[in-house]
Amino acid sequence: MYGKGILKGLGVTWRRFWSTYLEDISWLLSGKKRYFTEEGVRHRSSKHARGIFTVQYPEEKLIIPEEFRYVPFLVYDEGEGGKKEVRCTSCGICAKVCPPQCIWIVRSNDPNTGRPIPEPTEFYIDADICMNCGFCAEYCPFDAIKMDHDFEIASYGRNVYSLEKLLKPASYYASIRPENYAREEEARKAKEAAKAAKAAAKPAA
Amino acid sequence: MMTAPVQTQTVDLVARFPGVVAAETRPGYTGFVVEKEKLVEVATALRDEFGYDLLTAVTAVDYLPENKMEVVYHAYKTTGGPGLVFRVQVPRVDPVEVPSLIHVYPGVDLQEREAWDLMGIRFTGHPDLRRILMWEGYEGHPLRKDWKEPFYEEEAKPFKSRWPEGKHILAEERNPFNDNLKFPPNFDPEKWVPDNEESLYAALKRYTVESEDGMNTDRIVVNMGPHHPSTHGVFRAALTLDGETIVGLKPVVGYLHRNHDKIGERNTFLQNMPYTDRLDYFNSMSNNLAYAITVEKLMNIPVAERAEYIRVIMAELSRVQNHLIFIGMLLNDLGAMYTPALYAFEERELILDIFEEVSGARMMCNYLRFGGVVRDVSPAAMHKIKDLVFDRLPAKTDEMERLLAENEVLVARLKGVRVVDAETAVKYSVTGPVLRAAGVPYDIRRADPYSIYDRFDFDVAVRQNGDMYDNFMIRVDEIRQSLRILGQAVKQIPDGPINSQKPQYQVRVPAGEAYGRIESPKGELAFYVVSNGKPNPWRYHVRPASFVNITCLEQMCIGTKIQDFVALLGMLDIVMGELDR
Ligand code: SF4
Ligand code: SF4
Numbered sequence: 001m002y003g004k005g006i007l008k009g010l011g012v013t014w015r016r017f018w019s020t021y022l023e024d025i026s027w028l029l030s031g032k033k034r035y036f037t038e039e040g041v042r043h044r045s046s047k048h049a050r051g052i053f054t055v056q057y058p059e060e061k062l063i064i065p066e067e068f069r070y071v072p073f074l075v076y077d078e079g080e081g082g083k084k085e086v087r088c089t090s091c092g093i094c095a096k097v098c099p100p101q102c103i104w105i106v107r108s109n110d111p112n113t114g115r116p117i118p119e120p121t122e123f124y125i126d127a128d129i130c131m132n133c134g135f136c137a138e139y140c141p142f143d144a145i146k147m148d149h150d151f152e153i154a155s156y157g158r159n160v161y162s163l164e165k166l167l168k169p170a171s172y173y174a175s176i177r178p179e180n181y182a183r184e185e186e187a188r189k190a191k192e193a194a195k196a197a198k199a200a201a202k203p204a205a
Numbered sequence: 206m207m208t209a210p211v212q213t214q215t216v217d218l219v220a221r222f223p224g225v226v227a228a229e230t231r232p233g234y235t236g237f238v239v240e241k242e243k244l245v246e247v248a249t250a251l252r253d254e255f256g257y258d259l260l261t262a263v264t265a266v267d268y269l270p271e272n273k274m275e276v277v278y279h280a281y282k283t284t285g286g287p288g289l290v291f292r293v294q295v296p297r298v299d300p301v302e303v304p305s306l307i308h309v310y311p312g313v314d315l316q317e318r319e320a321w322d323l324m325g326i327r328f329t330g331h332p333d334l335r336r337i338l339m340w341e342g343y344e345g346h347p348l349r350k351d352w353k354e355p356f357y358e359e360e361a362k363p364f365k366s367r368w369p370e371g372k373h374i375l376a377e378e379r380n381p382f383n384d385n386l387k388f389p390p391n392f393d394p395e396k397w398v399p400d401n402e403e404s405l406y407a408a409l410k411r412y413t414v415e416s417e418d419g420m421n422t423d424r425i426v427v428n429m430g431p432h433h434p435s436t437h438g439v440f441r442a443a444l445t446l447d448g449e450t451i452v453g454l455k456p457v458v459g460y461l462h463r464n465h466d467k468i469g470e471r472n473t474f475l476q477n478m479p480y481t482d483r484l485d486y487f488n489s490m491s492n493n494l495a496y497a498i499t500v501e502k503l504m505n506i507p508v509a510e511r512a513e514y515i516r517v518i519m520a521e522l523s524r525v526q527n528h529l530i531f532i533g534m535l536l537n538d539l540g541a542m543y544t545p546a547l548y549a550f551e552e553r554e555l556i557l558d559i560f561e562e563v564s565g566a567r568m569m570c571n572y573l574r575f576g577g578v579v580r581d582v583s584p585a586a587m588h589k590i591k592d593l594v595f596d597r598l599p600a601k602t603d604e605m606e607r608l609l610a611e612n613e614v615l616v617a618r619l620k621g622v623r624v625v626d627a628e629t630a631v632k633y634s635v636t637g638p639v640l641r642a643a644g645v646p647y648d649i650r651r652a653d654p655y656s657i658y659d660r661f662d663f664d665v666a667v668r669q670n671g672d673m674y675d676n677f678m679i680r681v682d683e684i685r686q687s688l689r690i691l692g693q694a695v696k697q698i699p700d701g702p703i704n705s706q707k708p709q710y711q712v713r714v715p716a717g718e719a720y721g722r723i724e725s726p727k728g729e730l731a732f733y734v735v736s737n738g739k740p741n742p743w744r745y746h747v748r749p750a751s752f753v754n755i756t757c758l759e760q761m762c763i764g765t766k767i768q769d770f771v772a773l774l775g776m777l778d779i780v781m782g783e784l785d786r
Contacts, residue, residue, distance in 0.1 A: 005611025012608040013544060045558050047592040053551050065558075067580070069565035092368035097710040099476035101364050104371030116369070124373035133479035133571050138579065139710040147565065160373060 020051030069134045069147035074166040087144035089118035094136035102129035127159035233717020236290030248309045260310035262748040265324040269350040285652035305331035312634025323348035338459035361741040435771040438781030454759040461785035469745030479571040485783040490519040491725045493573035499721025499732040509705045512577035514698040521687040526553040527726035528680040538775040577704030594691045619673035633757035637728025642679040643671035649724035751779040
C-alpha cells in the first residue's frame, strides 16, 4: 500500500512526541522532579532517556565526569598558618610537552648562589591557546598541575593566566577529582613510608 | 630493534623492469624506487598486470639534506592484502618535475595538486595543475623544509623561549608582517585584487562548447558555497550548468587549511596526538587510532591487550554515532529539516558522554597513546557502554530505519539516482561506505586488518546498486555490524595493563617510514610518517578520506541535475576539518 512507509515513520515521531509528556506525567506521579535537578539530568543521559533530551543550560548543567578536562591550574598544599606550599618545582616538563607551547615558566634562582631553586618565579598559561589536551597534568612528575572543571571562562580580553590566578588549593583539587586525589595521596604516603623505613634502617646498618 | 615492519613483497617488480626499478635499500623503508622516465609504464603494469587497482595515497617528501625530493605512492588491491609502495626520486632543483599518473589512476588528481601546491612538485601531464589548498597568488611551497611560516620561532618544539626563562609574549606581538611572511615580489596586501578566479573558470571552460542545434543555450557557472547551508562547512563547488544539468564541476577547498602537516613536523611525535583530534572532529577516536598505529609501526612496539579492545570499542562507537549523524544530516540536506538529525544527536550525546567519561572530552578525546591508551575504562563506564550496545542502540537503529527506510517520498527521491559505479569509484580512489555501496566489498578491517579486527566475527557491509538509496542504507548496515563487533569486544575484553610502554613524554622513534591506515567511518584514513630518529617527525602526512573522496565528485555529478548535487555531496560525508587540514 502506498503511504505505508510514511505512516510507519509517522508512528515513530508520534510515539516520540508523546513520550515527553508521558515521562513528565510519570515523574510527576512519582513525586520526583525531571527538570532542574541532578537526578533529572542524570536520567536524561542514561540508557532510559526518552522524550525531551535538552539540558537547559545555564539553569541546568550536564553532569561533569571526574576526568573532564579544561584549562589547567597549579596545585598548592596548605601549610601551617595558611602558607601556600606550591607543588611545582619548575622542572619544565609541562612546558616541553605542551603541544601548542602555551606554558611559560621562569625558574627561580637563589640570589646568593645563583643556583636554581625548586619554585617558579613566574608561571603563565595562555588559556586562549591551550587546547585542553591534558598532557601537562599527565606528565607532571609532582602532581603539581591538574586539569580544571571550570569551563565558563568567556571574557572580553585575552586570557593569559599568571601564577596568582593559576594557584588553587589541594582541597579544591580533591573536591573536583576525588578518586584521582585519593589515589595520588595513597601513592605519596606509600613513597614517604618507604623513605622513612629506609632512613630508619640506615643507622641500624 | 631497528627493523621496519616486514611487508611481504608479492611482486617482483625489479625482475619485471630490470634497470628501471630498484628495490628500496634504506633501513626502515620498503618498496621500490622507480626511474622517473618509466613511472607511467611501471604504474600501468602494476595496475593491469599485478592487480594493484586502488592507488590510495600520493605524497611528497622533501629530503633537504640529501638535496632530493621524493614522491611516494601507495597502491592496494581491492581484493585485499598488503599494499605496495613505490617512489620516484628527483633532484631538488626547480622545477622539480615528475610525470603525472592521472591517466593511469585518475584518483591522484587532487593529491597531485596538493603535492604541487605544498611541495612544488610539477606533475607533467596533469591537465589542471593549480594550487588547491593555498590561494592563487601565494608564493612558495609551504611544506618544503626551508619554508617558514608566520610566527615562526624554531625548527622544532619544544621552544627554548618557554623554559627556564619563559617571559610570556603574546603571539600577535611578534610582528607577523616581518621576515616570517613571504609574499610574491611587489605584493601589497592592501592593494591586492583577486584575479577573478580566471584560472579556476579556465579549468571549467572545456565544457563551454557552442550548442550544435543552432539554439543558443548559455552555459553558466554557479558557485555553490563557500557559504551554503548544505556544504557541510566552507566548501565550494564551481558548477557549469547547461540548463539544470551539471556539465562540469571543480571543487574549491582550502578555506579551513591550517597546514596541519607542517604543524605536525614542528611537533614531537606525542604532541601530534591531540592535533589529530581536530581532523575529522566527529571521530577523534578513529583519528587517534590511525596515528597511533602508524607510529607504533615505526617504533615497532606491541599494544597492550586490554588497550586493543578499548581502542576497537571506541572506534566502533565512533562509527555508530558518525553514521547516525550522517543519516540525520543527509535528511537535512534533502529538506527533512532536523527531525531525523536530532534523533541521531540524542544517541550521539549518549556516546559522547562515554567518551567524556573515559577521555575527559566529548569531541577532542586525545585518548590513545603509543602502546595503549591513556587511562583505563572504569567499570562504571564499561557498564554504560554495555547498556548502550545491548539495550539501546540496536533498538534505536531499528527505529531510525523504521522512520525513514520505507518512506515512499524518500525512497522515490533516492532509489535509482546514481551516485557512482564500482569501476569509477575504484579508478578515482574512493574508499569507505560509498565504495561498498557500489558493490566493492573493500573494508580495510577485513582487507588489510589492523589492531585486532581479525578476531571479530562481522560482515563487510556491501550493497550492489551504487544509487543513493544503497548509500543511505549501507550506513544502517554498518551500524549493525559495528554493534556486532562491539558486542563481542565488550564480552571478550580482558583485564590487564592498558599500555605496553612506560609513560614518557618524549618517545624514541627509529628512522624509517610507516604508512598506517584504518577504515575510518568516512573511508580510508591514513598517516604517512617519516622519522629520521629525531624527536620530531621529518614528514608527517595525513591522507584523509574526505579529501581523496571528493576527487570523484565531478564524475558523480556530471549529467545529473543541480538539485542532486547537494545530496551527492552529502553521500560522501565530508568533514572540512579533515578535508582542508
Ligand atoms: S607543573 Fe609539574 S611539570 Fe610543570 S614545571 Fe611544575 S613540576 Fe614541572
Ligand atoms: S592542557 Fe595541553 S595545551 Fe593546555 S597547557 Fe596543558 S599541555 Fe598545554
